[in-house]
Amino acid sequence: AQSVAQPEDQVNVAEGNPLTVKCTYSVSGNPYLFWYVQYPNRGLQFLLKYITGDNLVKGSYGFEAEFNKSQTSFHLKKPSALVSDSALYFCAVKGQAGTALIFGKGTTLSVSS
């Protein structure tokens, strides 16, 4: 069965420091991996995706993610956090045979000034 795990409910970082939000997945075949961000009372906004190719994917707002096939991970990273990055982040996976996205439970990122 397809699944996504986000092992941290909350990540706290200071503004200007690098941040990492972790994600591991389980899927049959090659995965399609996505990161979304959700602000209060708003829908999910797409950040970036990995389909194939370079393992380091760059996305919106300075975020990037590294695909690691051997560790089945797709961690979200940013070199320098901003207070405005504080939000709920979701990792999602889709298998080659699937259509629906399978989401993790989400990780709340809190960036302090």
Place this chain on the structure above:
Amino acid sequence: DTGVSQNPRHKITKRGQNVTFRCDPISEHNRLYWYRQTLGQGPEFLTYFQNEAQLEKSRLLSDRFSAERPKGSFSTLEIQRTEQGDSAMYLCASSLVGQGTIQYFGAGTRLSVL
């Protein structure tokens, strides 16, 4: 605004009543999805349409739930005889056809069943 639009944004209803939500996808997108999100959880897939055809339904979609997408444009999600357990955020997303395509989400409809 050319994004995914959902109405209403909030719905409060009494247990046993029927409710209907509407989703207007991005105009050129032929796939439309419904998800449900409860507090502390990620969105869970309910169903999806390609054009007007409903191609997949999750086991979460009980007989009380029905979705339509007439003419392959907007979609409606109806819940009959609502229960308190139906209280959730209902999210709609749309995309183009293709395995790697991005699903774009609306702001959601928050349902509260009293």
